[in-house]
Amino acid sequence: KTDISWWHAMSGANAEVVAKIAADFNASQSDYEVKPVFKGTYPETLNAGIAAFRAGQAPDIIQVFDVGTGVMMGAQGAIKPVAEVLKEGGYSFDKSQYLAGIVGYYSTPAGEMLSFPYNSSSPVLYYNKDIFQKAGLNPDQPPKTWAETWAAARKIKESGAATCGYTSTWLTWIHTENFAAWNNVSWATNENGLAGTPELKIDSPLFVKHFQELADLAKEGVFVYGGRTSEAKQNFTSGECGILTESSGGLGDIVKSGINYGIGQLPYDETAASAPQNTTPGGASLWVMAGKSDEVYKGVAAFFNYLSQTPVQQYLHEQSGYLPVTIAAYEATKASGFYEKNPAREVPILQMSGKAPTENSKGVRAPNLPQLRDIQNEEYEKMLSGQQDAATALKNAATRGNAAIKDAVGG
Numbered sequence: 001k002t003d004i005s006w007w008h009a010m011s012g013a014n015a016e017v018v019a020k021i022a023a024d025f026n027a028s029q030s031d032y033e034v035k036p037v038f039k040g041t042y043p044e045t046l047n048a049g050i051a052a053f054r055a056g057q058a059p060d061i062i063q064v065f066d067v068g069t070g071v072m073m074g075a076q077g078a079i080k081p082v083a084e085v086l087k088e089g090g091y092s093f094d095k096s097q098y099l100a101g102i103v104g105y106y107s108t109p110a111g112e113m114l115s116f117p118y119n120s121s122s123p124v125l126y127y128n129k130d131i132f133q134k135a136g137l138n139p140d141q142p143p144k145t146w147a148e149t150w151a152a153a154r155k156i157k158e159s160g161a162a163t164c165g166y167t168s169t170w171l172t173w174i175h176t177e178n179f180a181a182w183n184n185v186s187w188a189t190n191e192n193g194l195a196g197t198p199e200l201k202i203d204s205p206l207f208v209k210h211f212q213e214l215a216d217l218a219k220e221g222v223f224v225y226g227g228r229t230s231e232a233k234q235n236f237t238s239g240e241c242g243i244l245t246e247s248s249g250g251l252g253d254i255v256k257s258g259i260n261y262g263i264g265q266l267p268y269d270e271t272a273a274s275a276p277q278n279t280t281p282g283g284a285s286l287w288v289m290a291g292k293s294d295e296v297y298k299g300v301a302a303f304f305n306y307l308s309q310t311p312v313q314q315y316l317h318e319q320s321g322y323l324p325v326t327i328a329a330y331e332a333t334k335a336s337g338f339y340e341k342n343p344a345r346e347v348p349i350l351q352m353s354g355k356a357p358t359e360n361s362k363g364v365r366a367p368n369l370p371q372l373r374d375i376q377n378e379e380y381e382k383m384l385s386g387q388q389d390a391a392t393a394l395k396n397a398a399t400r401g402n403a404a405i406k407d408a409v410g411g
């Protein structure tokens with residue numbers, strides 16, 4: 001048997017999905033053995049992959065989060081395009097079979113798919129129905145706008161229904177990148193970097209308003225900060241916070257926690273003229289590293305072909321909350337009556353693909369996006385701890401980010 005190593009960043013319920021998919025693939029044939037290895041959070045996994053590549057010890061497959069896409073695209077010679085791997089493996093690869101917004105994000109401008117969209121997500125609002133009930137809020141009506149969310153969060157805290165009204169994972173992905181897309185405001189010039197080198201616009205008035213609202217809520221103790229990636233999920237599953245904004249892919253752990261939860265769409269800012277627009281795909285994709293044997297590539301092709309099968313996609317979608325990446329799997333999920341029984345589970349797909357994207361909502365791209373997020377996180381954390389206001393935090397994040405982009409492109 002040929003071993004295929006797969007480095008990933010999935011923990012909790014999503015790690016169980018990885019283990020099951022790999023085990024099922026391994027049992028379905030006798031030539032290849034996919035071996036998943038957990039490498040930490042998304043940023044940690046990407047850093048581990050870069051270090052391993054430099055040492056000549058890269059894995060065969062590595063899971064890289066959405067914002068690492070620009071880094072991987074720039075790593076010429078380090079990766080082998082997925083479209084090529086599939087074709088050489090003898091699989092007829094047809095891009096039109098995948099959801100357009102997702103496949104577009106992981107393709108070159110010329111349309112070649114570079115990585116396999118294993119887990120695509122969209123941020124949603126989860127709320128604790130028992131806490132809503134206790135606070136005198138309607139447990140069947142999640143807040144739709146940020147203003148409604150803040151009001152509900154304050155009521156939760158003031159009524160004593162919970163010690164924390166609201167928390168959120170990923171202030172970068174949800175409150176910055178998706179905030180821009182969903183409210184149809186610019187994150188950066190050049191179509192958010194997809195059409196050329198971006199200049200960040202995240203210090204414009206709508207961002208300042210939104211982040212000042214978050215800073216005020218933090219000061220009141222209504223908003224509790226969990227951390228830079230998915231940490232805040234625990235503040236919600238533990239019952240500490242009544243409302244959480246988090247990836248649709250956070251669903252597995254929320255289900256496992258046993259809390260009485262509901263799902264609403266990502267809130268939008270009611271003052272933004274054309275909101276809600278559309279969200280952009282988050283999550284991660286699988287990259288194939290260069291310089292491996294033909295046998296390994298054949299195995300990777302067989303594995304990715306397996307991953308695109310409708311029953312596998314349906315399992316992944318229903319179990320984890322990540323989106324089905326093929327049109328066939330989405331149609332099969334609809335036809336099975338799954339969304340009729342669980343209407344909220346279609347929310348992430350509808351909000352991602354409900355409207356044709358504008359130049360503000362196709363996604364974001366920069367050669368050093370993980371670094372830009374680190375800079376944003378530093379400034380946001382200083383703001384949340386009361387050391388600076390939102391206008392200063394965003395001005396600093398934009399200025400420092402733009403300098404880092406210049407460095408990265410060698411300007």
Ligand SMILES: O=P(O)(O)OC[C@H](O)CO
Nearest residue numbers: 065121173247249282283
């Ligand atoms: O939690 P995930 O896997 O949906 O990922 C969220 C963000 O897109 C990561 O950058």
